[in-house]
Amino acid sequence: MTETKQYLANLEKELKLKYPEQTEFLQAVEEFLGTVEPFLVKNPEFVEKNILEMLLIPERIIEFRIPWMNDQGQWKINRGYRVQYNSALGPYKGGMRFHPTVNQSIMKFLAFEQIFKNSLTSLPIGGGKGGSDFDPKGKSDGEIMRFCQSLMQELQKYIGPNEDVPAGDIGVGGREIGYLFGEYKRLNGYHAGVLTGKPLSYWGSLARTEATGYGLVYFVSHLLKDQNDSFEGKKVLVSGSGNVAIYAIEKAQELGATVYGCCDSSGSIIDPEGIDLALLKEIKEVKRERINTYLESHPNAEFYPNQSVWELDFKYDIALPCATQNEIPVELAKKLVTNGVQIVAEGANMPTTLEALEVLKANNIVYCPGKAANAGGVAVSALEMAQNAQRLPWTFEKVDQELNLIMKNIYETCRDTSNEYVGDFDLVAGANIAGFERVAKAMLSQGLV
Incomplete structure (x- = not known):
């Protein structure tokens, strides 16, 4: 074991001894530490200064x-x-x-x-x-x-x-x-700037409601463009039916995809004609009802009680998990492979377990980690902070254009960082290394804070 690998292993072991019951936290740390070795090998000063241990402990x-x-x-x-x-x-x-x-x-x-x-x-x-x-x-x-x-x-x-x-x-x-x-x-x-996501009547930002879902789809669209492809004609399933899911569906439909299914905690809907977005918004944003009421207006749709969309036998191209952490364990990752999925892009935070991620990688499914793919929400929150500071509201079009540009830059940064340090197309490593590099350099230049 190399010196750097041993350093990372020791950090992970120490955290597991201190916080054995914090399984979600340990999972996030393990996924991160498993990818940053190439960067640390090329930049040993961050090991010498023990920046990582400092970063792992909250301020x-x-x-x-x-x-x-x-x-x-x-x-x-x-x-x-x-x-x-x-x-x-x-x-x-x-x-x-x-x-x-x-x-x-x-x-x-x-x-x-x-x-x-x-x-x-x-x-x-x-x-x-x-x-x-x-x-x-x-x-x-x-x-x-x-x-x-x-x-x-x-x-x-x-x-x-x-x-x-x-x-x-x-x-x-x-x-x-x-x-x-x-x-x-x-x-x-x-x-005004103390909270973001505020209603528009007191300095909220246009496009903030849509930002995470739109940003997720923008990220994938730039990935597809890199492959001389697009959302046009793609078959998509989305988990969840909250804010992120609804606006991911909206933007995917705008870009030419057909979204066939979504879900909530009561079960899943598959509509062979494609999800009726206006109806879904009425059910979830206005009436705040369970998703099975979708059948009242679309009797040809199928409702699968107590099942996630990832459990269903359905052929599709792109999976957008937008519900919650660890919603795709290893057995459902295998189901995605069987169903012919080509891209998994996370709208939720850490919806894929580490074991499931290995299955996706082994089957050459492109995986877009949440820390990159769902960054659109926080990006527009920061744009809301900028508007509040300026006392100037921006148009929906301006915010949306900025969002698309930010997601393009995030995708390209992850792609290029992966190529530089890993020599391969690995968006997880690219996201972790690029995100870490900027923070670590700031901490070092500020005196290890």
Whole structure:
């Protein structure tokens, strides 16, 4: 074992001993450490200065209780988190997730990935993430408002336009951001840049809602263009039916693909005529219903209860996982291979397990990691920060053009970095090395911070 490989192995072993229960965090670290050896061999000063060990430890983890009252007058308690992981490139930036699975391991994995995702955008933002184990499903607007207000009473101590700028994530959309912003404003005065993903009426950005889904498809479109190909005529399946999935479907359809299926936690829909996007938006964004109600308007569609789209026997070209972490384990990766998939591009964060990734690689399926492919959301969040600072709103077209250019640059950076350090087309290695290089150089030049 080379000296560099031993150094990386020791770092991973030490983390596993310290945090054996943090499986998601350890998975993200293992995937990252497994790709950066070629860069460290060519740049040994980063090993000598032990930059990696410093990078693996968050600058700050904030954990707090969130008491709130439900509509029956009962007090409920949830746990809140903010992981301020790395600020070498700018203020911490990353979403807030409301979901019952949220714990410190998931927060750390998301914040760790966010460091490199934000670095790849080339925008001046560091990496962070936060959230709560609060479940917004089935809650009234009043309950969600009271919860958000209680959360912000604690979170406001640690955030600010030049310190830490949260945004939305799973379970946190415009409604939740509005309640969070309102409470922050009551406590601290009007600072438009303290949160992104705000409604347009108070300095939100046009195209922010669409950004992650659009950016995902833009990333793949530049990949396809490199192969003298396009989305035209491609068959696509998308997991999830939330914000990222809906707007990935929209942009893929605009570029000529047919999206046949999507899903939610209750099951999957396959429509042989292609997903009716207007209906899907009505179900999910207006009525907030389960996806099986799609059949009421499209009886020829098929509903598969309690099954992910990746479990179905269906021939298609491109898989866009946009639901949650580890939704594609090894057995479903094999199903993707059987179904003839050529490209897997992640709209969610780490939806593919390490073992599944090996299956995809062994079968020459092009894999686009989330830290690169789904960076469009945070990129437009940073553009929202720029608009807030300038006190100038940008048009949808301007933001969309900037988004497409950023995703093009991210793809080309991953491609070229992979060729330079690995000598092969490996977008995972390219994303990890390129993201790490910028952060590590900043940390070194600032005095190992």
